[in-house]
Amino acid sequence: MKAVFLSGSIVGSKTKTAISYAMNKLKQAYPEIETVLLDLAEYNVQFSDGRNYLDYSGDTKYVTETLMSADAIIIGTPIFQASIPGTLKNVFDLLPVNAFRDKVVSMIITAGSAKHYLIPEQQLKPVLAYMKAQIIQTYVFIEEVDFHLKEIVNDDVLFRIDRLIEDTVVLTETYRKIREAQEAKYDF
Amino acid sequence: MKQFRINPENGLEFGLYTLGDHLPNPATGERISAKQRLDEIIELAKLADEAGIDFFSVGESHQEYFTTQAHSVVLSAIAQATEKIKIASSSTIISTLDPVRVYEDFATIDLISGGRAEIIAGRASRVGNFELLGYDLQDYEELFEEKFDLLLQINQKDVINWSGKYRAPLNNAKVLPRPLNGSMPIWRAVGGHPASAVKAGYAGVPIFLASLGGPVSIFKRTIDSYRTALTEAGYDPLQFPVATAGFFYLAETTQQAQRDTYPSINEGMQHTNGRGYPKQHFAQGASPRDVMNIGSPQEVIEKILYQHEMYGHQRYIAQMDFGGIPFTKLRKNIELIGEEVLPAIRKYTAKQESE
Numbered sequence: 001m002k003a004v005f006l007s008g009s010i011v012g013s014k015t016k017t018a019i020s021y022a023m024n025k026l027k028q029a030y031p032e033i034e035t036v037l038l039d040l041a042e043y044n045v046q047f048s049d050g051r052n053y054l055d056y057s058g059d060t061k062y063v064t065e066t067l068m069s070a071d072a073i074i075i076g077t078p079i080f081q082a083s084i085p086g087t088l089k090n091v092f093d094l095l096p097v098n099a100f101r102d103k104v105v106s107m108i109i110t111a112g113s114a115k116h117y118l119i120p121e122q123q124l125k126p127v128l129a130y131m132k133a134q135i136i137q138t139y140v141f142i143e144e145v146d147f148h149l150k151e152i153v154n155d156d157v158l159f160r161i162d163r164l165i166e167d168t169v170v171l172t173e174t175y176r177k178i179r180e181a182q183e184a185k186y187d188f
Numbered sequence: 189m190k191q192f193r194i195n196p197e198n199g200l201e202f203g204l205y206t207l208g209d210h211l212p213n214p215a216t217g218e219r220i221s222a223k224q225r226l227d228e229i230i231e232l233a234k235l236a237d238e239a240g241i242d243f244f245s246v247g248e249s250h251q252e253y254f255t256t257q258a259h260s261v262v263l264s265a266i267a268q269a270t271e272k273i274k275i276a277s278s279s280t281i282i283s284t285l286d287p288v289r290v291y292e293d294f295a296t297i298d299l300i301s302g303g304r305a306e307i308i309a310g311r312a313s314r315v316g317n318f319e320l321l322g323y324d325l326q327d328y329e330e331l332f333e334e335k336f337d338l339l340l341q342i343n344q345k346d347v348i349n350w351s352g353k354y355r356a357p358l359n360n361a362k363v364l365p366r367p368l369n370g371s372m373p374i375w376r377a378v379g380g381h382p383a384s385a386v387k388a389g390y391a392g393v394p395i396f397l398a399s400l401g402g403p404v405s406i407f408k409r410t411i412d413s414y415r416t417a418l419t420e421a422g423y424d425p426l427q428f429p430v431a432t433a434g435f436f437y438l439a440e441t442t443q444q445a446q447r448d449t450y451p452s453i454n455e456g457m458q459h460t461n462g463r464g465y466p467k468q469h470f471a472q473g474a475s476p477r478d479v480m481n482i483g484s485p486q487e488v489i490e491k492i493l494y495q496h497e498m499y500g501h502q503r504y505i506a507q508m509d510f511g512g513i514p515f516t517k518l519r520k521n522i523e524l525i526g527e528e529v530l531p532a533i534r535k536y537t538a539k540q541e542s543e
């Protein structure tokens with residue numbers, strides 16, 4: 001199993017902080033699982049121009065290929081202008097339709113205001129569903145006040161991330177078994 | 189239909205096509221050499237010719253896992269090796285080639301083959317050719333439309349005056365040699381979406397429709413849109429042939445056919461497109477109402493006839509060599525096509541003498 005942690009913004013530190021915590025948590029709890037951190041701030045990703053993802057080069061190719069090779073993707077994203085950041089949407093646009101087929105996707109959201117709570121529900125989940133992801137329905141929503149000096153200081157948030165990681169691993173393994181059982185019936 | 193060398197009296201034409209993919213055999217993980225793959229493609233065309241198959245075409249893809257980038261060179265070898273079979277490209281990516289040069293090549297192949305060459309021009313699904321050949325992907329659509337239009341004009345006129353954005357102008361230019369009978373059939377390759385087919389309809393150009401998987405009824409919509417566009421543009425749809433292209437494979441039972449092909453198609457698509465073929469979709473491909481012609485000879489014959497009834501098309505071309513299928517299996521398929529498929533589809537689709 002391969003879990004890719006995607007930090008979907010190129011500015012700020014909160015999403016990176018939360019996604020790094022989540023990745024370390026998964027590594028501790030499940031050392032056998034391969035993990036990759038994709039912090040978009042560290043890559044020069046071009047805008048999607050509609051080509052097949054294999055036809056990009058450099059960082060863009062690396063980011064898309066890494067996501068396509070994942071079994072589970074944990075997306076971390078801030079909320080910008082009452083929506084997901086353009087950098088994250090661009091990653092979706094770079095990938096093929098059905099890119100998340102047979103993949104489990106979970107979400108960690110950082111936001112400046114509790115008023116943004118339903119934005120992932122209304123704007124991120126429909127994209128993931130369109131791309132055929134198996135979605136962990138409950139996401140972790142983290143506010144400004146939960147951070148201090150690039151650390152999460154609210155135990156409730158930490159416990160919720162721990163549960164999200166466990167749910168992500170459990171669903172990925174369960175879904176794999178379901179798929180294998182289903183495919184075994186086809187006899188080809 | 190005559191200018192496209194199609195005689196509707198003969199019924200549905202049956203052809204083979206290869207993308208020239210060069211992929212490992214999933215059963216062994218091993219890949220034959222590029223030379224062997226090219227030899228086998230030429231041999232396949234020869235066997236197809238001997239079996240009475242109507243048409244054979246070779247595609248052009250400029251990236252890893254392909255070996256017929258110089259598809260017109262391969263076609264010229266096939267022209268030499270065969271006698272009766274029609275030969276074409278599937279497709280020529282005209283966007284990143286010079287239409288003058290393409291026409292010279294194919295007119296030459298037409299002469300070598302004794303009037304058997306055709307061009308199917310497309311836009312490419314993978315776009316490695318743009319960077320490799322020095323074109324800007326931003327011009328994807330304009331490049332195709334301009335160059336395809338020039339190609340059509342060269343086919344229609346012995347002396348050409350032309351100017352455009354992506355190529356030097358032509359002043360009283362003669363593009364030589366001319367094909368054996370003055371012109372060649374030129375088709376537009378279209379994907380499943382109606383938009384491209386509609387453009388072909390407005391331009392009065394016959395279409396090759398790629399249909400790898402999914403319900404026949406969906407592809408019928410694209411064909412219907414094409415014919416509507418032809419009518420709107422003042423053409424008679426009865427004068428324009430439609431061809432479809434898709435996966436094909438015969439074995440004793442459908443299950444055996446699926447077992448023989450699924451790993452090749454799944455892993456082949458993973459290599460060439462970056463996504464495998466979902467098993468659930470592939471399983472649905474066995475439905476009589478799905479375009480995928482993979483099964484026992486009897487089932488596949490019935491599917492082809494059903495598709496013919498739905499589409500009223502003039503040519504079906506089969507892709508059976510994708511993803512490293514061993515040559516012995518291809519040879520066996522050609523035998524079955526010659527012995528069972530061709531007689532059946534000709535019997536049911538050709539105009540009877542009494543009619």
